[in-house]
Amino acid sequence: MEKSSYFAALIVLFLLTIINVSSSSTSRDLPKVICIETEREALLSFKKGLIDHSLPSWNEDNCCAWMGVQCDNVTGHILQLDLRSPYDYTYLGSRFGGEVNSALSELKQLNYLDLSLNNFGGILVPPFLGSLPNLKWLKLSRAGCVGGKSLRWATNLSSLQELDMSGLDLSNTSDWLQVISMLPSLVVLHLSNCSLDKIHFLPNASFTSLLKLDLTHNQFTSLMPNSLYNLTRLVLLDLSYNRFRGPIHSSLNFFSSLERLYLSNNNFTGSLPKGIGLLSKLERSISHFPCNQMNKSYYLNIVNLSGNHFSGEFPPCWMDWPLLKLINMENNNLKGTIPSSVGSLVSLKSLNLRNNSLHGELPSSMQNWTRLIMMHIGGNKFSGNIPTWMGKSFPDLRSLVLHSNKFDGAIPLELCHLTSLQILDLSHNHLSEAIPRCFNNLSAMTIPQNTCPLYRFHISFRFDRKCIAGDKRNKAEI
Ligand SMILES: *[C@@H]1O[C@H](CO)[C@@H](O)[C@H](O)[C@H]1NC(C)=O
Ligand SMILES: *[C@@H]1O[C@H](CO)[C@@H](O)[C@H](O)[C@H]1NC(C)=O
Ligand SMILES: *[C@@H]1O[C@H](CO)[C@@H](O)[C@H](O)[C@H]1NC(C)=O
Ligand SMILES: *[C@@H]1O[C@H](CO)[C@@H](O)[C@H](O)[C@H]1NC(C)=O
Ligand SMILES: *[C@@H]1O[C@H](CO)[C@@H](O)[C@H](O)[C@H]1NC(C)=O
Ligand SMILES: *[C@@H]1O[C@H](CO)[C@@H](O)[C@H](O)[C@H]1NC(C)=O
Ligand SMILES: *[C@@H]1O[C@H](CO)[C@@H](O)[C@H](O)[C@H]1NC(C)=O
Ligand SMILES: *[C@@H]1O[C@H](CO)[C@@H](O)[C@H](O)[C@H]1NC(C)=O
Ligand SMILES: *[C@@H]1O[C@H](CO)[C@@H](O)[C@H](O)[C@H]1NC(C)=O
Ligand SMILES: *[C@@H]1O[C@H](CO)[C@@H](O)[C@H](O)[C@H]1NC(C)=O
Ligand SMILES: *[C@@H]1O[C@H](CO)[C@@H](O)[C@H](O)[C@H]1NC(C)=O
Ligand SMILES: *[C@@H]1O[C@H](CO)[C@@H](O)[C@H](O)[C@H]1NC(C)=O
Numbered sequence: 001m002e003k004s005s006y007f008a009a010l011i012v013l014f015l016l017t018i019i020n021v022s023s024s025s026t027s028r029d030l031p032k033v034i035c036i037e038t039e040r041e042a043l044l045s046f047k048k049g050l051i052d053h054s055l056p057s058w059n060e061d062n063c064c065a066w067m068g069v070q071c072d073n074v075t076g077h078i079l080q081l082d083l084r085s086p087y088d089y090t091y092l093g094s095r096f097g098g099e100v101n102s103a104l105s106e107l108k109q110l111n112y113l114d115l116s117l118n119n120f121g122g123i124l125v126p127p128f129l130g131s132l133p134n135l136k137w138l139k140l141s142r143a144g145c146v147g148g149k150s151l152r153w154a155t156n157l158s159s160l161q162e163l164d165m166s167g168l169d170l171s172n173t174s175d176w177l178q179v180i181s182m183l184p185s186l187v188v189l190h191l192s193n194c195s196l197d198k199i200h201f202l203p204n205a206s207f208t209s210l211l212k213l214d215l216t217h218n219q220f221t222s223l224m225p226n227s228l229y230n231l232t233r234l235v236l237l238d239l240s241y242n243r244f245r246g247p248i249h250s251s252l253n254f255f256s257s258l259e260r261l262y263l264s265n266n267n268f269t270g271s272l273p274k275g276i277g278l279l280s281k282l283e284r285s286i287s288h289f290p291c292n293q294m295n296k297s298y299y300l301n302i303v304n305l306s307g308n309h310f311s312g313e314f315p316p317c318w319m320d321w322p323l324l325k326l327i328n329m330e331n332n333n334l335k336g337t338i339p340s341s342v343g344s345l346v347s348l349k350s351l352n353l354r355n356n357s358l359h360g361e362l363p364s365s366m367q368n369w370t371r372l373i374m375m376h377i378g379g380n381k382f383s384g385n386i387p388t389w390m391g392k393s394f395p396d397l398r399s400l401v402l403h404s405n406k407f408d409g410a411i412p413l414e415l416c417h418l419t420s421l422q423i424l425d426l427s428h429n430h431l432s433e434a435i436p437r438c439f440n441n442l443s444a445m446t447i448p449q450n451t452c453p454l455y456r457f458h459i460s461f462r463f464d465r466k467c468i469a470g471d472k473r474n475k476a477e478i
Contacts, residue, residue: 033076035063038106043069043078045103053096070112077109084139085117095119097144102128114139116164122146125168127153134159141166141190147173154179164190166214171195181205193217201227212236216262220244224268229254238262240304250274259299264306264328271312272329276303276321304328306352311335314358318344330354330376337361343368354401355379367393378403378425385409386426391417398444399423406430416441 040063047058057067063078064071070080081104085095096118104110105128113129116139125145129138130153138160147170154160160183170176170191177199180189187209196218210231216238223246224239231237232253240262247270248263255276263273300321306328313336318324325347334356342348343365351369354376361384372394383406390400391414398420408430415424416438422445 032073033064033071034061035069035071035078036076039063039078042103042106046101049099049101050096051098072109075109078107079109080112081107081110082112082114083118084114095144097121099123100126102126104128105131107132109134111135111159112137115143116141117143119144124148125151125153125165130154130156132157136161136185138162139164140168141192143168146170147176147194149173150175151179155182157183159185161185161209162188164188165194166190166192167194169195171197177205178202181207184208186210188212190214191218196220198222199225201225207231210234214238215242217241221267224248233257235299236260236262239266240264241266243267245269247271248273255298255300257299259323260302261300262302262304263308264304266308268305268308268310270310272305272310272315272334276300276315298323300324302326305332306330308332314338314353316341318342321345323347326350328352329356332356334358338363338366340365342366345369346371348372350374352376353380357381359383359406362387364389369394372397374399376401378405380405382407386412386415386431388412388414391415394418396420401425402429404428408432411436413438415439418442420444 043058043063043066047055055067057065060066063069064076068082069078070082071077072079083096096115097120100115100120100123104113110132111134113132113135114137121144123145125140125147129135133156135157136159138157139162141164145168147165147168149172151173152175163180163183163186171194176191176194176196180186181201182205184206186207189210189212192214193216196215197220199215199220199222205227211233212235213228213231214236217240220239220242222244224244226249228237229249229251234254235257236259238260241264243266244263245267248268250273255273261273261276298321301323302325304326307330309332310329311333314329314334316339318339318341322344324345326349327345328350330352331354334353336358337360338358340363342363346368348369349371350373352374355378357380358377359381362382364387366387367389370393373396375394375397376399378401382402386402386407386409390397391412394400395418397418399422400415400418401423403425404427406429407426410433411426411431413436415421416436418424419442421442424442424445
C-alpha cells in the first residue's frame with residue numbers, strides 16, 4: 001500500500017516534469033485555443049501552392065500550433081503568419097517558391113504577414129492581399145515578387161502601418177507613390193532597392209502618419225521632392241545610395257522631429273542642410289546673438305551626409321542638438337574651421353569629417369565630447385599642435401585618425417592616457433621629434449582584431465566590453 005502510493009507520487013512527479021519541460025520549450029507557441037476549421041483549410045490550400053519547403057508541422061489538428069501561425073487566444077482567429085525565410089537567401093532550396101494561394105484571403109483577422117526572403121520566382125505581388133482589411137504589417141522584402149503595373153489593390157489597406165517591399169522590382173509600377181501615400185495609417189515604409197527612378201507626389205498625397213521612410217538603393221536622380229519637407233513628423237529619413245541632386249532647402253519644421261537623417265552617397269550640392277545646427281547668413285546678420293533664436297529642442301541623433309558634394313562651411317550654431325551622437329560628413333567639399341559652438345554636442349560619439357577642406361586648429365570646446373569613441377578628420381588642412389587635452393577628455397576613444405593634415409609640433413605624451421585606443425593614425429602631417437615611448441602603454445591596440453572587429457562599431461557601436469581595455473562601464477548603443 002505504502003509502496004504503491006509512493007510509486008503513484010513518483011509518476012505524478014514524472015508527469016509534472018514532462019509537462020513542465022514541454023511547456024517551457026514551446027512557451028511562445030503553446031496555443032490556448034483551437035483554430036477555426038475554415039482558416040485551417042485556407043492554410044492547407046496555401047501550403048499546396050508552395051514548393052521547395054515541406055512545412056512539416058503543418059498537419060496537426062490545431063493550426064494555431066503550426067510553425068509561423070499565431071491565433072487570437074480568445075477567438076481562435078489567425079492573427080499572424082510569419083513565413084519569413086529563416087535562412088540567408090543564398091541558401092537556395094530553403095525558401096518557399098510556388099504560388100501564393102488566394103485562399104489566404106479567408107484569414108479576415110490577419111494583421112501580420114511576412115513572406116520575406118522567399119523566392120516566388122518573379123510573380124506579381126498577389127492582389128488579394130488588398131482584401132485583408134486588418135493587415136497592419138505586410139513584409140515582402142526580397143520575396144521574389146514584382147510590383148507589376150499598379151498597386152491599386154492596396155488602396156483599401158486602411159489599417160496598414162508597416163509596408164516593406166524592399167528588393168521587389170517596382171520599375172513598371174507607375175502608381176506606387178500615389179497609392180502608398182494615401183494609406184492613412186502607414187507609419188513605416190521600406191522601398192529599398194526597388195528599381196525606382198521617379199518620385200512624383202500628387203497634390204493630394206498625404207502620408208499623414210509616416211514616421212520612417214527608407215528609399216535607399218534606387219535610381220532617383222531628381223532634386224529632393226518638396227513634398228518630403230512637408231513630412232514634418234518624420235523620425236527617420238534614409239535616401240542613401242541614390243543620385244538625388246541639388247541643395248537641401250532650409251526648413252526648420254522638417255527637422256523638428258527628425259532623429260536620423262541619412263543622405264549619404266547621392267549627388268547633393270550646396271551648403272549643408274540649413275536646420276542642421278545653423279542659421280542662414282541672412283539670419284545671422286540680422287541677429288545680435290547669432291544662435292539664440294534657435295531655442296527649440298531638436299531630436300537629431302544621427303546625421304550621415306557622406307559622399308555628396310556639399311560645400312561651404314561647417315555649421316556655426318550647434319546649441320540645439322544635445323542628442324546628436326553621430327556626424328558623418330566625409331567625402332564632401334566642406335571649407336572653413338570647426339566653430340567653438342561644437343562644444344554643445346555633449347553626446348557626440350562619432351565624428352567623421354574625412355576628405356574635406358577644413359582648416360584651422362581644433363577648438364578647445366571639443367573637450368566637452370567626453371563620450372567620443374571615434375574621430376576621423378584625415379584628409380583636411382587642420383593645423384596647430386595636436387591638443388594635449390585629447391588624452392584627458394576622451395576616455396572612451398577607440399579610433400583617432402588625423403592623417404594628411406598640417407598638424408605640427410611634438411606628439412603629446414598625454415595621448416598615452418587613451419587606454420581604449422585601438423587605431424591611431426597621425427601619418428602625413430608636419431609632426432616633429434620622436435614617437436613617445438609611452439605608446440607601448442596603449443594596450444588596447446594589442447586586442448586581436450577578430451575579437452573586436454572595428455566595423456561593428458562603425459555601424460552600431462555595439463561592441464563588447466572586452467574590447468575596451470580597463471573600462472567596466474557599459475557602452476550604450478546608438
Ligand atoms: C492573449 O495573449 C496576449 C499576449 O500573448 C496576452 O497579453 C493576453 O492577456 C491574452 N489574453 C487572454 C484572454 O488570455
Ligand atoms: C516591365 O514591363 C516590361 C514591358 O511590359 C516587361 O518586359 C518587364 O518584364 C516588366 N518588368 C517588371 C519587373 O515587371
Ligand atoms: C475597396 O473597397 C471598396 C468598398 O468596399 C470596394 O468597392 C473597392 O472595390 C475596393 N477596392 C479595391 C482595389 O479592392
Ligand atoms: C538589389 O536587388 C538585386 C536583385 O534583386 C540584388 O542582386 C542586389 O544585390 C540588391 N542590392 C542591394 C544593395 O541590396
Ligand atoms: C488623388 O488625385 C489623383 C489624380 O488627380 C486621383 O486619381 C485620386 O483619386 C486622388 N485621390 C484622392 C484620395 O483624392
Ligand atoms: C506642403 O504643405 C503646405 C501646407 O500644408 C501646402 O500648402 C503645400 O502645398 C505642401 N507642399 C507640397 C510640396 O506638398
Ligand atoms: C554613412 O554612410 C556611409 C556611406 O553610405 C556608410 O558607409 C556608413 O556606414 C554610414 N555610417 C553610418 C553610421 O550610418
Ligand atoms: C552629379 O551632378 C552633376 C551636375 O550637378 C552631374 O554632372 C553628374 O553627372 C552627377 N553625377 C551622378 C553620379 O549622377
Ligand atoms: C524661446 O525663447 C523665447 C525667448 O526667450 C521664449 O519666449 C520661447 O518660449 C522659447 N521657446 C522655446 C520652445 O523654448
Ligand atoms: C574625396 O571625396 C570626393 C568627393 O567629394 C571623392 O570624389 C573622392 O574620391 C574622395 N577621395 C578619397 C580619397 O576618398
Ligand atoms: C560644455 O557643456 C556644458 C554642458 O554640459 C555647457 O554648459 C558648456 O557651455 C559647454 N562648453 C562649451 C565650450 O561649449
Ligand atoms: C605608462 O605605464 C607605466 C606603467 O604602467 C606608467 O608608470 C606610466 O606613467 C605610463 N605613462 C603614461 C604617459 O601614461
